[in-house]
Amino acid sequence: MKRFLGFVKKEFLHIFRDYRTLFILFGIPAAQILIFGYAVSMDIKNAGVAILDLSHDEITQKLTDKIISSGFFKRTENLLHYNDIDNVFKKGKTKAVIIFEEGFGKRLYSEGKASLSIIADGSEPNVATLVTNYTIAIVNDFTMELAVPALNNSIRIQPEVKMFYNPNLKSHFMFVPGVITLILILICALMTSVTITREKEFGTMEVLLVSPLRPIQIILGKVIPYFILSFINVLLILALSWFVFGLPVKGSIILLLAECMLYILMSLTLGILISTVSKNMQQAIFISLIGLMLPTILLSGFIFPIENMPKVYDYVSMILPPRYFIVIIKNIMIKGTGLIYIWKETLILIVMTLFFIGLSVRKFKIRLE
Amino acid sequence: MKIQVITVKNLVKKFGSFVANDNLNFEVFGGEIFGFLGANGAGKTTTIRILSGLSKPTSGEVKVAGFDAYRQTEQIKKNIGYMCQKFSLYEDLTVKENIILYGGIYGLTKSLIKERIAELLAKLRFQEYENRIIADLPLGLRQKLAFSVAVLHEPKIVFLDEPTGGVDPITRRQFWEMIYETAARGITLFVTTHYMDEAEYCDRISIMSEGKIVALDTPENLKKQYNTATIEEVFIKIARPGSLHPHPPVPFSQERRG
Numbered sequence: 005m006k007r008f009l010g011f012v013k014k015e016f017l018h019i020f021r022d023y024r025t026l027f028i029l030f031g032i033p034a035a036q037i038l039i040f041g042y043a044v045s046m047d048i049k050n051a052g053v054a055i056l057d058l059s060h061d062e063i064t065q066k067l068t069d070k071i072i073s074s075g076f077f078k079r080t081e082n083l084l085h086y087n088d089i090d091n092v093f094k095k096g097k098t099k100a101v102i103i104f105e106e107g108f109g110k111r112l113y114s115e116g117k118a119s120l121s122i123i124a125d126g127s128e129p130n131v132a133t134l135v136t137n138y139t140i141a142i143v144n145d146f147t148m149e150l151a152v153p154a155l156n157n158s159i160r161i162q163p164e165v166k167m168f169y170n171p172n173l174k175s176h177f178m179f180v181p182g183v184i185t186l187i188l189i190l191i192c193a194l195m196t197s198v199t200i201t202r203e204k205e206f207g208t209m210e211v212l213l214v215s216p217l218r219p220i221q222i223i224l225g226k227v228i229p230y231f232i233l234s235f236i237n238v239l240l241i242l243a244l245s246w247f248v249f250g251l252p253v254k255g256s257i258i259l260l261l262a263e264c265m266l267y268i269l270m271s272l273t274l275g276i277l278i279s280t281v282s283k284n285m286q287q288a289i290f291i292s293l294i295g296l297m298l299p300t301i302l303l304s305g306f307i308f309p310i311e312n313m314p315k316v317y318d319y320v321s322m323i324l325p326p327r328y329f330i331v332i333i334k335n336i337m338i339k340g341t342g343l344i345y346i347w348k349e350t351l352i353l354i355v356m357t358l359f360f361i362g363l364s365v366r367k368f369k370i371r372l373e
Numbered sequence: 374m375k376i377q378v379i380t381v382k383n384l385v386k387k388f389g390s391f392v393a394n395d396n397l398n399f400e401v402f403g404g405e406i407f408g409f410l411g412a413n414g415a416g417k418t419t420t421i422r423i424l425s426g427l428s429k430p431t432s433g434e435v436k437v438a439g440f441d442a443y444r445q446t447e448q449i450k451k452n453i454g455y456m457c458q459k460f461s462l463y464e465d466l467t468v469k470e471n472i473i474l475y476g477g478i479y480g481l482t483k484s485l486i487k488e489r490i491a492e493l494l495a496k497l498r499f500q501e502y503e504n505r506i507i508a509d510l511p512l513g514l515r516q517k518l519a520f521s522v523a524v525l526h527e528p529k530i531v532f533l534d535e536p537t538g539g540v541d542p543i544t545r546r547q548f549w550e551m552i553y554e555t556a557a558r559g560i561t562l563f564v565t566t567h568y569m570d571e572a573e574y575c576d577r578i579s580i581m582s583e584g585k586i587v588a589l590d591t592p593e594n595l596k597k598q599y600n601t602a603t604i605e606e607v608f609i610k611i612a613r614p615g616s617l618h619p620h621p622p623v624p625f626s627q628e629r630r631g
Contacts, residue, residue: 211456215450
């Protein structure tokens with residue numbers, strides 16, 4: 005045990021003595037949270053919309069005011085003809101055109117439904133989706149308000165579930181869980197794989213293997229410091245998102261931390277696995293960055309919703325641990341649900357962790373021979 | 374009667390169909406400086422890995438420090454020291470921290486480590502370097518320190534795998550003085566080297582070629598037997614009998630060092 009503690013201490017010394025490692029460990033997560041929270045904000049603010057009101061009645065006027073005064077949109081132009089639509093998009097400032105059909109108000113009262121078209125500028129797909137979603141949400145809100153005084157149940161209400169848990173439509177609520185997911189897997193896997201391959205490259209691994217330290221002690225000695233530091237990292241990110249963005253953890257904080265530990269452990273074992281297959285540090289870094297960061301960003305549901313992906317990517321993303329952790333952490337942080345709703349994802353992560361441990365122990369042994 | 378600290382009988386190690394060690398037989402005695410020579414890929418590293426408990430023999434009897442290389446590798450590891458050609462100290466730790474680390478790994482008590490640090494630094498005239506990180510030290514000093522650390526726990530046998538690679542002649546000379554001193558304390562030294570003048574310093578040398586030991590005797594006897602002036606000539610005569618033919622591909626475990 006004493007042997008082992010000395011070894012763990014040495015690992016801490018490595019980390020604290022290397023400013024780059026410290027920066028990667030603590031600087032990058034903080035920077036990521038702030039960048040994703042502020043700069044890459046997916047909120048829309050003052051997106052340009054043009055209105056083509058063919059009805060000009062009280063209802064369309066009210067609805068237009070509601071849309072424009074929401075803060076998400078600003079009116080760029082009032083159009084008179086369908087023919088103007090193409091032109092107004094070409095000017096570039098308008099992201100969407102909202103069209104009220106002729107006799108909009110009259111139909112709404114007499115037939116219980118009326119048509120409104122939203123034409124969005126598809127050359128910016130993300131903005132287009134957001135703008136249409138926001139508009140639909142506002143329109144739904146409006147129909148609900150209208151339905152109560154009119155006592156007319158036949159006015160159709162289309163629920164928009166996506167924004168239910170994020171009523172202010174704040175996107176950093178969505179980003180913080182994603183960033184935690186990304187940072188943890190990156191740092192844990194990258195750091196452990198680099199630190200083990202570094203020993204291999206410098207030849208110190210040979211000396212350690214020849215020493216009375218058991219291979220399992222060597223691996224644990226490498227993993228424990230990063231486990232502790234990554235856990236501190238989680239606390240740091242949560243604190244940062246609380247103080248900077250006011251993002252609360254709705255569910256049980258203990259459950260959240262326990263799930264984070266599981267995910268950290270999974271990432272660390274993944275890092276060990278990477279180190280057993282890579283010959284030097286460059287390779288380990290390459291595999292960690294390309295093999296983990298890109299799929300995590302693109303396929304885990306962090307930025308692009310999995311529901312909107314082609315089926316093939318959906319299947320590919322099933323082997324990515326971050327996909328499950330994002331569900332877990334979003335559920336706990338934003339919806340405040342308990343273990344009952346996320347036991348399946350938790351179980352998958354546990355199985356994955358065990359699988360990686362088994363595989364890397366086997367690989368490590370083969371390498372020894 | 375000299376005590377055998379390493380006994381190898383009919384050792385065979387195979388990687389698939391490739392035979393890395395082909396029926397080796399030799400003994401190493403207590404306090405001896407044993408030179409283990411051979412061209413790159415001759416199978417030296419495979420043998421050292423087996424002797425140091427890293428890898429298990431395919432067949433044959435191997436005893437190191439009285440322990441069996443099949444079942445008692447843990448015991449073997451506690452009783453040997455190891456220093457490889459690649460530098461074995463941590464460059465970002467200080468001299469003192471490195472000594473504490475290795476002392477701790479080999480289970481020395483804190484007070485004993487302290488004592489050894491003082492002893493060692495005084496002997497190497499190293500005191501002013503105690504809190505310097507290894508990366509700041511010249512290569513020669515590092516090499517000497519690495520050797521001192523390898524014998525810190527007073528092992529029965531120390532394996533030195535090309536310990537003087539890339540070191541200047543003066544440091545090499547000082548290094549060999551340290552080796553002699555260590556041998557005089559009764560510690561056995563098992564040395565591989567590519568410098569043939571160093572081979573002359575050994576008590577006995579063995580020369581390996583293509584997985585077999587082709588010569589084993591004192592440097593004097595070998596020179597007489599092959600009628601040459603230096604070990605280098607002996608080596609060239611026998612170590613690469615088939616040097617015109619390329620060697621078979623070696624498995625990855627012995628790729629880097631010969």
